[in-house]
Structures are given as C-alpha cells and as structure tokens.
Amino acid sequence: MTEYLLIALALLGVLILGGIGLVVPRLRRRPEPPLPKTEVDTRAEEDLAGPPVQAPEAELSTGILVEPPVVEAPAPVLEVPEPTAGRLVRLRSRLSRSQNVFGKSLLGLLSRDHLDEDTWEEIEDSLITADVGVDATRDIVDRLRERTRVLGTRSGSELRALLAAELVNALDPTLDRSLRTAPKEGVPAVVLVVGVNGAGKTTTCGKIARVLVADGRSVLLGAADTFRAAAADQLETWGGRVGAETVRGPEAADPASVAFDAVKRGIDTGVDTVLIDTAGRLQNKIGLMDELGKVKRVVEKHGPIDETLLILDATTGQNGLEQARVFTEVVNVTGVVLSKLDGTAKGGIVIAVQRKLGIPVKLVGLGEGKDDLAPFDPAQFVDALLGTEPLARDA
Template sequence: MEYVVASLILLAVLLVGAVGLVVPRLRRRELPPPAGSVPGDDRAGTTTLERPPAVPEAETLPPLIERPAEPAAPTAPAVETPEPTAGRLVRLRARLSRSQNVFGRGLLSVLSRDHLDDDAWEEIEDSLISADVGVEATQVLVERLRERVRVLGTRTVAEVRAQLAEELTAALEPELDRSLHTAPHEGRPAVVLVVGVNGAGKTTTCGKIARVLVADGRTVLLGAADTFRAAAAEQLATWGERVGAETVRGPEGGDPASVAFDAVKRGIDVGVDTVLVDTAGRLQNKVGLMDELGKVKRVVEKHGPVDETLLILDATTGQNGLEQARVFTEVVDVTGVVLTKLDGTAKGGIVIAVQNKLGIPVKLVGLGEGPDDLAPFEPAAFVEALLGTDA
C-alpha cells in the first residue's frame, strides 16, 4: 500500500515538472515574421514593432456631425411708400366697369327705347334689384326716373344716361361725411376699430387701411386684437412692417380687449397720429362673440372715445351684408363701411342698399388684390364706373 502511494506521488511530481518545462517553451515560440519582411534577410524571424501611422492634425479631421450653417439674421423689409389716395377710384374705374358693364348697358338699352311701357319699367326694376340695390331703394329710384322721362321726354342715349347717373348719384347720398376721422387729439391718438365677420378679408383690409392712412400722411400703430386666429397677428405685423408701422400683439388665445387697450396706450406713449385695431372676425348671430366685441370697445374707451368703427363688408355677400351691418351697428355703433371685392361682382348696388337702409356711409371700396387697391369712395366716380364708360 505504501508502495502505491509513493508511486502516485512520484507520478504527480513528474507531471508538474513536465508542465513547467512545456509552458515556457510555448511562451518563447517565435512570432511570425512581420508583414513585408523578405525571406533570407538576417532580420527575418525576429520580432519587430512597427510605429503606428501618424494621426492627422486635429483641425484636418472631418467633423463626425455636420453642423448646419448659422442662419443669416433676418433683414428688415424695405419701407414702402403707398400710392396717394387722391384719384385712386378714378384709376381703378376700369376694374369696376368690367364687372358692372352688363348692369349699365342693360339699364341704358331699356331706357333708350322709343316707348317705355309698364313691362319696360318692370325690366328696369328687375335689373336694379338683381344688382342688390334693394327693393325699397329700387322703387324710389324707378319712380323718380319715370317722372323725369315723362316730364322731359328725353330719348337719346346720352340724355338718358345723364339722368340715370344723376339719380344713382343722388341715391348714394353724396352729402354724407365720408372722411376718415383719424386726426390725433391733444395728448392721444385717434382710435379706429376694424370689425367684420369671418372670411370677409378683414385683416388684409385692415393692413390696406393702414396704407391708406400712411398715404394720407398719418403715422400709424397697429393693434392685433384678433388673438383667436393664429396667423392674424403675424399677417398684420407684416402689413405694418411694409409701411414702417409698429404692431402691438398679445399671446395666442389671449384677451382681445387687453391687446386693444395696450395698443392705444402704446400709441399714446410714442405719439402716433392713429391707432388702428384689428378685431377678431365675428358671426353676427353669435351673441357671446358680439358681446365680447362690445367689451373691446368699452375697454379701449378708457383712454378716450373711439373715433371710427369701420365695418368690413364683402360685396359678394349681397343683401346678407345688410343684416351683418345692422347687428354690428347695434353692438359697436359703426361709423363707416369698407366694401371689398367690388371688382368681382356685378352687384355694386349694395352700396346704395347699405346707405338707404342703415344711413351708414361707405367710406372705402376695394377694387382688387393689390396693396393699394383700396380707394376712398366717391359717389360720382362710382356711378360712372357702374354705368360703364362705353355703355
């Protein structure tokens, strides 16, 4: 038994010794010759360490992430000089006459007949009503024309045209005050509120009114009190920048009355002539919204009375514009109408209807999409365009 144990111990010692001899030999095994060594070279088979390639200078390394170029600082738009308002309607007459020629020619062709019977006068009535003159105003106008034709017995186209022009001009009440009350008061600017329904192009027209005021020599500040439509304040500010007018705006969804109040206060501080306040579009049948519009006016009047409240009416809405005007007048006491898109409708008689029904003067008319296509309303020039120059 002792012999077996001694044998096992001797075997273990021999194994440990063998491992000790083998492992160093394995560690001393030569490394393979470096790449590129030539066979037969006396250095072949020796271990060499190659120097790693030089790292390029840091500034020559391409960036891991391309940084976008710094955006150029926005440049302020050049301040424009709006076209003078004097004579604008005359210059824009061709645009109006193109859409109204059918109306003018139709009336003159009937009135120039040798014999005007009841059917002919009924045809004249239909033409006036279709042009949105309104039933009541049409009846008065036709009655006056019938009397003139009966008494004077005129029949030539030129004579009939002159009579018709006189009656239409009279129906437009040329004696009404159509001036914009924008002169500053002692210590504070004049305040103009711009109101209207959704979709009438109110903010755009408000910007054009600013150009009208600047063209007439007023310094203007804009109040972006339409806080419900996201783009309204930005749109108005763009219009203001074009003529060098500052725009006071508030947070989106903020209190419109607060913005209007701040705009007038700012106008007092900087000493401008006129503060023009754009309000949010209203539906005339929404009582809550109309009440809020009344609040805007009351808050603004803490600085002093509102000088003008201009109602923007889309001429293409026709007789519906009368209902809009009536409700707005009850809420904020409209002092004047701005009638837009007259170049796109053959219903220019809405001017007569508004004044006949409500006694509110039309002060400005829009005859195109250009920035200066808003003109002071002149009854005689309007009638000339209404009848057409070649009628």
C-alpha cells in the same frame, strides 16, 4: 551541504517563476499598431478645436493685427403706398360685372324708342338683380319715370345724366365719408375694425393702414385677433412694409387687453392713428359679439373711439345688411368698407347699405393689389358703373 543545495534550488525556482510572471502580462498587453500621425492629429483637431476660425489678417509693414470690417445687414426698404386721390377713377375698370348691369343693361333699356310698362319693369328687375334693394329700386324708377315724362327727355346722353343723378342721389352724397384719423390733444385717433369671418378683414385692415400712410398719417397696428396666430403674423407683415409697428399678444390672449396695450403704446410713441384689427365673428354668436363690446369698452378707457369700420364682403349681397345692423347695435359702426367689389360683386349693394342703415360707405376694395382700396366718392362710383358706352339715341 545538502541544505545549501536545496536553498539554492529554491531561490532559482523563485527567480524563474518571477521572470515568467513579468513577461506574460507584457505579452498580453501588446498594443495595436499606432495610427498614422496625420490621422490622429486630424481627429484631435476636429474634437477639440471646433470649426475653423479665420485668423485676423496682419498688416505686412507693421505686423499689427487688422480686424475684418463688420458688415451690417441692409435696412429693409419701406414701400411708398400709392396716393389715394383719384384711385377710384384709376380702378374703374375693375367694376366689370356692375358695369354690365348698369352701363349696358340699364342704359340699353332706357335707349328704346318707346318706354312702355314692360320696359320700366325690366329696368326695375335689373336694379333689383344688381342688389340695389326693392325699396330703393322703386324710388329710383318712379323718379326716373316722372323726370323723363316731365322733361320730355329723349337723347341718350340726357337719359344717362338722369340715371346718374338718381343713382348718386340714392347714395346720399351729403353723408360724411371722411376718415377721422387725426390725433387730438396728444392722443392718437383710434380706428376699430370689425367684421364677420371670411370678409377679408385682416387683409383689408392692412390695406387701410396703407391708405392712412398714403394720406400722411403715422400708424400703429393692434393685432387683437388672438384666436389665429396667422392673423397677427399677416397684420405684422402688412405693417412692416410701410414702417408701422404692430402690437400683439400671445395666442389666445384677451383681445381687449391687446387692444388696450396697442392704444397705450400709440400714446407713448406719439403716432397719429392706432388701427385695431379684431377677430372675425358671426353676427348671430351672442358670446362673441359681447366680447367685441368688451374690446370697445376697454379701449375707451383711453378715450372715445374715433372710427368703427365694418368690413363687408360685397359678394354677400343683401345678407350683408343684417350683419351691418347687428354690428352697429354692438359697437356703433361709423363707416363701411366694401371688400371684393370687383369681379362677381354687384355694385348696387352700396346703395342698399346706405338706404337701410344710413351708414356711409367710406372705402371700397376693387382688387387684390396692395393699393386697390379706394376712398368712396358717389359721383365717381356712379360714373364708373355707367361706363362710357354711347347710347343708340345719340347716333
């Protein structure tokens, strides 16, 4: 009997201990009060659903889902460059500094009652100060002295006409100033643009593209200045304004390779003119000048280059002549573009370039506007330099 009692007590103890073991863990694992349902749902939607999506609208009468219309971005509006005919006449007021030298100073000297040796020396000094150059100045003054003596010219209008004739003659109006930009036998004309650092070359190159488009040419640009990523971006911006494609390569790519690809692309797309912008370089850096020669040779695998335009900063004066000479030796420059001729520039540099190099000035930059690049005409240019100031002898 005692044994049964002990067994019963043992079983009771086991049951008590088991009950305690089940209750205690539940007490330890009591959960925290649940969050409000709306907060839990909101977090779940944010984590799983992502940003809200506009559901398609349903047509009420049929219940058919109607997709919203696709809105296309408007095409960029292409600019229409200002016609090049007559630009030089319209921009004549930009030659303010040169007009002061030629129109007021020279004509004022010529209007004196007596043209003695001192007066002719002052005329020489004025021309040299205007960057005409010593040799050209002597020729102009000698011819003026002879003509005024022989013709007995006394009126202001006659003297102005004589001076204008001598300046036009010094600019050699017989030189061909046309731009060779027409395609031939299915191959686009190729225009290579070269120049020193700081001459405004890439900007002027973009303006040349506008000149070509204004004259009815389709243009493709080659960004062969691979040393500055900003140069390619800038050129692409200029081209995009008039619908011209730009071929460019990665930064520090071989400039000759980019130029070659640009001409090939121009052939494939059938454009009229391929305009290649090269990196600015100093004329005394032999390695860079050799690289420019390589660009020329590689491009000519497609055919001869039609134009090589040298961008000269008109404010550099006589220093620009040495630049032009070296570039001509390397890439056979066929024409000069004088940039920055407005403001502080001296118009006589045009005469100096013609006299020293025999290379025609084909375009002149007369301002910072997009269409302030004008085809050069000697008679119009001289007329703008002399202005319309009446002379005292006409009074």
